[in-house]
Amino acid sequence: MIRKRIHLAAHFPGVNNATVWSDPRSGSQIDFASFVHLARTAERGAFDFFFLAEGLRLREHKGRIHDLDVVGRPESLTVLSALAAVTERIGLAATVNTTFNEPYELARRLSTLDHLSEGRAAWNVVTTNDAFTGENFRRGGYLDHADRYRRAAEFVRLARELWDSWRPDAVAADQETGTFIRPGAVGTVEHRGTHFSIYGRFTLPRSPQGHPVIIQAGDSEEGREFAASTADVIFSRHSTLEDGKAFYADVKRRLAKYGRRPHQLKIMPSATYVLGDTDEEAAEKAAAIRRQQVGPQTAIAFLEQVWGRDMSAYDPEGPLPDVEPDLSTDVVQGRVPIKNRAAVAAKWRALAAEKNLTIRELVIEVTGRQTFIGTPESVARQIDEHVQADAADGFILVPHLTPGGLDEFVDRVVPLLQERGVFRTGYTGSTLREHLEVA
Structure with a gap:
């Protein structure tokens, strides 16, 4: 049986409380050297791409910056353009919002990165309907859930x-006249849509990979359909085996209606x-x-996000209080809203009672992020099993550390995946589309 090839990418940790700041090995989230270290480590491991998330506004909890969050992040396309000069093969992926940008300007910036990197750019398409984030922009947070996907689809x-x-x-090139544009080779773009109107010519030719790879991260019905019709990669949240298999089957089956193959x-x-x-x-x-990722203040903040009320009087190292959620309010701003908070609260209460958990232990349990835990051999086997099972x-x-958190994985796990014959030993192509095999 032919074994599937595994694709890997590296996420620069940030935007939320994933980074363990208290570790003495933790470095800067702003110093360019941190980005260089992690990107070059991923390239040394022959990863498909290096990925930057986006935070357009610092999350707040009752008027204070959310505990343990990243409090500074440079603009992604600027960082990746600089990284294009100090890397050679790895893809460079930026998260950029379609709600608070304009198509012509963003297409030009992304195409510029694609040319500077010789075909290694990717765009993670995200949307926002959060009025709190929108306060930083002229447009504001006026789009409802369905409308923001319609705008995103038209944008892409x-x-x-x-x-x-x-x-x-x-x-083309001519020995006497130098480089020139062939007559009729640049078309006029005329678009009159619901959200955008454009008439003119684009300023850049096609890049070595045609155009940037499209990544999408939504999980709703609209998000899955948008990904099936448009995306090259889905940045999924379904990392358990059974959830992953169900999501994988659902999205892959949608491709045929758009004339696409799995x-x-x-x-x-x-x-x-x-x-x-x-x-x-x-x-x-x-x-x-x-425990380092979920401190006492973070634990209370997570609890308040679900309960919708001030819980600061309760001890995070004590039991879950016997008080019902207030479903009419939200106290944490800048997070994706939790759907059906009553059901979530009931589930949390049952789990706390079953395992006799404190508030902080409960939040650690329900927000756990470690997907693969074990020896390098065990982690390599787990990753391989997920991919071969179509999850x-x-x-x-x-990684939980910046910038050296990927080093151990590249040194100890990647060689084991290569020995299994499921991960490349080096790059065979030069563009990101070639790495991903999506062309």
Whole structure:
């Protein structure tokens, strides 16, 4: 039986409380050297791409910056353009919002990165209907859930129309006249849509990979359909085996209606890992990391997000209080809203009672991020099993340390995946589309 090839990407940790700030090895989230270290480590491991998330506003909890969150993040496309000069093969993926940008301007910035990197750019398409985030922008947070996906779909269609408006042979060279544009090779883009109107010519020719890879991260019905019609990669949250298999089957079956084949969309959940010389050592390290990621203030903030009321009087190291949620309010701003908070609260209460958990222990339990825990051999086997079982095509790995958190994985796990024959030993292509095999 032919074994599937595993695809891996590296996520620069940030935007939320994933980073363990208290570890003495934790470095800067702003110093360019941190980005260089992690990107080059991922490239040394022959990863498909390096991924930057986006935070357009710092999360707040009752007027204070959310405990343990990243409090500074440079703009992604600027960072990736700089990284293009100090890396050679790895893809460079930026999260950029379609709610608070314009198609022509963003298409031009992404195409610029694609040219500077010689075909390694990717765009993680996200949307926002959060009025709190919208306060930083003229447009504000006025779009409802369905409308923001309609805007995103029109945005991506228009960006692709701009990227494809130059014929592949548009730019030519002549010994006497130098480089020139062939007559009729640059089309005029005329678009009149619900959200955008454009008339003009794009300023850049097609890049070596045609146009940037499209990544999408939504999980709603609209998000899955948008991904099936448009995306090259899904940044999925379904990292358990059974959830992953159900999501994988659901999205892959949607491709046929858009004339697409299963290999043209890669499903890559976010995943974390903790390595140890024994499984027991890895489990102990994972528990210690989780306690560092969820401090007392963070635990209360998570609880208040579900309960919708001030819980600051309760001890995070004490039991869950016997008080019902207030479903009419939200006290944490800048997070994705929790759907059906009454059901979530009931589930949390049952879990706390079953395992006799304190508030902080409960939050650690329900927000656990460690996907793969064990020895390098065990982690390599787990990753391989997920991919061969059609629960994923690969994973976007999120280390808990900046910038050296990926080093151990590349040194100890990647060689084992290569020995299994399921991960490349080096790059065979030069563009991100070639790495992902989605062309």
